[in-house]
Amino acid sequence: MEKNHLKGFLTFLILAVLLAFSLGSQAQQKQISGQVVDQNGVGVPGVTIIVKETTVGTVSDVDGNYSLLVPVDAGRLIFSYIGMVSQEIEIGNLTTINVTMEADVIGLEEVVAVGYATRMAGEVTGAVTTVTATNIEEMSVIDASEALRAVAGVTVLESNTPGAGASIRIRGLGTINDNNPLWIVDGVPGGSVTPNNIESISILKDAAAQAIYGARASNGVILVTTKSGRKNQKAQVNVNVKQGISRNTNYYDLLNTQEYGEMLWLEAKNDGVTASHPLYGNGPTPVIPNYIRPAGASTVDLSLYDDKMLHEDGTDTYLIMEANKIGTEWMKESDRDAQFKEYTVDLTGGSEATNYAFQVGYMLEEGIMKYTGFDRFNLRSNITTNPVPWIEIGEKIGVTFSQDYGHQGDNSEGSIVSWAYRMQPIIPVLDVMGGYAGTRAEGTGNATNPVFLLDSSKDDLTKRMNVSGNTYIKINIMEGLSVRSLFGVNYSTRHSRNPGFVEVAEAERGKYASLSEGASFSMQWNWTNTLEYSKTFADLHAVTVMLGSEAIDYTYNYIDASRSQFFSKDINYMQLSTGLASINNAGGMNSWSLFSTFGRLNYAFANKYLFEGVVRRDGSSRFGGDNTYGIFPAFSAGWRISEESFMASTGNWLDELKLRGGYGTTGNDRIGNYNSYTNFAISYNNSFYPIGGANNTDGATGFYQSTFGNPDVKWETTKTTNFGVDGAIFNNLNFSFDVWQRVTSDMLYPKQIPMVLGRASAPSVNVGEMKNQGFDFELGYVNSALNNELKYNINFSISHYKNEIVSLSDEEGEFLSGQSNREMIYTRSEQGTSFPEFYGYVSEGIFQTEAEAAAWPTAFGAEGTYNEPGHYKYSDINGDGIINSDDRTYIGSPHPDFTAGLNFNVSYKNFSLVAQFYSSYGNDMINYTRRFIDFVQFQGGRSHERLYESWGSPYLANNLDATLPKAEGDDIDSQQPSSAFIEDGSYLRMENLRLSYDLNDLLGNKFRNLQVYGQVTNVFTITKYSGLDPEVNVGGANLGVDRGAWPTPRQITFGVNIGI
Structure with a gap:
């Protein structure tokens, strides 16, 4: 009984105190109301209105109206909105405060x-x-x-x-x-x-x-x-629908069937032999046959065509094709006009305490190569709420389901582009029985029909799912002091299924159909906590201090398997459990974790002198011993000269002038998760040890050392210095200029180890130093005319960098090489060079006469063989009288002198036009595809230049005008990397052109917005590069090497944006 009385009394006491506090608070407050409008007098929703140096605030409603209870002694209200200049208004005795906000065209309030x-x-x-x-x-x-x-x-x-x-x-x-x-x-x-x-x-x-x-x-x-x-925002629905097509616009200029025969006869003439070819005959001129038949096939009765894959006795099938006398354009047979579709629906809004944003979207992007594509379905939910004024809780979560299908392109000889130019024009797409034609007949080369490859890969499918997002809580402990805790997740899954079919169209084929499947999942979580205190003292000293900690954990698991010897081509019957041969399984997991503490201090005096200091301490599982933890500090400072009293006279035209500079250290921990440890592995059906005098590969499973560990490896460290200036004048012109240098030391590099140590791979070690330096410049201009009916803005940017390897290792002569391409390496890097540069022989042109060739230093030890008219003439760099590997040198750089971008946006009444340009200047490229189409690297397609512009061509009036060496069957001119393969990769591209029209006025403003538009991407490209596209997605040691990348398509889309 006494406990109940005591509980009742305490309840009454707490309620009484809260009521008294509430009444006291009401007595010390007053109400301020008003409207926020833009320069045209239209209400601005979502403007944040807050009492300066407090957490008391609100947000304007859909019409720009607001109402707010403020302390009676409140000094100023701050009005802020993204894209507009913030304003501070003295409250005084005012109870109604109306504000007109101007656009922040120079971005200071961004x-x-x-x-x-x-x-x-x-x-x-x-x-x-x-x-x-x-x-x-x-x-x-x-x-x-x-x-x-x-x-x-x-x-x-x-x-x-x-x-x-x-x-x-x-x-x-x-x-x-x-x-x-x-x-x-x-x-x-x-x-x-x-x-x-x-x-x-x-x-x-x-x-x-x-x-x-x-x-x-x-x-x-x-x-x-x-x-x-936004808070206090009525629910808004936005619908975006767009559809279009993508189309390839660039093709190699290759010879047709008749021209191809002429080229073969020209090669024979230059080789000094009688022309003869399995397809074109052995007469004085090439003769195109009616049919192409492999050895053993009937020459009379086409009904004897055998459509079996292989005979039971293992002999090949007969593949009979009708010769394409005009010529098959393999690239055009392989590509298509590809569909593009995208649909998104957004719902946004908010109340006094909660705001939300939801989106659902779908996108389909067909590839320009047949039977390829990608689609994506995505969901997102972002919600923030204040259950009480001093607590904010939120979540931001996105879910994406995607799948890609078909033959995925890459920059290699295995790309569809590569197969397309390696097929001869005489071969048709289909054989006489309607199956895919191929290269089984003598003289047709060894390429694979690219249309068959695309068709047979159409069932290749990779499905992915990703869930990423966070949930957080922020507590405003007191004025200026808050704590925030965020827990984030990034979870991904993948499942791939790739059936392989064997067809007579394949030149180098296996015997049976196959199936590969794989699955993986990764889970990463991060827990981030920050404590921030912000205070302005005496209206002069603004201080913000943040302390934080972060933990990250990542785990990845995968399993892959493959089987072959499926006798059925029906993918519904192809399962890993039914394959009879080539049983391969693989799987594993890896993980890493990171724990960090960090802090940041910001200080500003009178909003003129700015300082920021940052330090972070990271501990990574990728490093062991004394190197587990690393410390990364940085500082920067700024001086807003435009805020100085001596600049007061410039206030009518100078909006901002700020100098800034900074220096700091960052790291790179990307060396794999177990570099510190020696690893061992097993392999099915291989003992890796000589049992009975030889490796036992019949059911034995061996255990071997796969990698060496390096417990002494430490962070790769980058030190960066940056100086910049930001400026804005006349409220319409702004610029930013930075000069910078960053030096990376202790670079992580898998150093070569002696072969006697076995097959184990080397760990990363800390060697070398690299330096980059350059500048960035950005310029923006905004203006209007015709009573503000015509508006336009221009943004321009230009950048330059120079890359240099200061040192690579302690060993003299150490160098890095790029990828070997059929025993040819085009890039190399060493101390004093960029990473990478092109490396090879310097070509001084083509030998024109016997005398010139005889007087030149002997090349490659082939006296009397290479030095002859029509061959490349290489420089004797070291002057020793012979041309050999010692005469190789650096012959070009894939790094541009500068890159630049230009965006132009103009609107007149309801029309709007956007144009965007991008340029790269001064970078060289290696067009590796020329080894195949300009020379005799396999018996594939050949370029127009090989017949019409090669030395000795009957179509060439003067051999001095030749762009290629003479056409020969052995093709020794393409077997050395040289400056002859270096091309200017500079280009100017119109990236985007978009024209839109706002229909809302015509429909009586029944919608919040209603816009229709048409758009073209990759409008045009100006370049001297002979490849399909001067922009090749390859990096590292192979930067600038084009081995057959997919070209950038031109996309034409039409769309509508509807706001309700």
């Missing part, structure tokens, strides 16, 4: 994500560039990485394979290893996000901005913020 926090653009002292949702919408990109194209200092290389992302490089190549930047989506590393979900992208380009991410930041950091609703 909110910039800087890593675990946001800042106003005018407060930022590091090198940071922001891409907004409006920019992304104008570009109409499929992948988020494509939206970074016009950012100064950022290089974007498209793959052009459906669904594949682009390669991103920020300020050159900073290491000989992985140069990919770190992506953070809503506070979660990695993850999948569609462009329509993005509110903004911040690119952190120098260490002052990057160091808050420590060991993962040396290649740059890209912060993605997804869209959210």
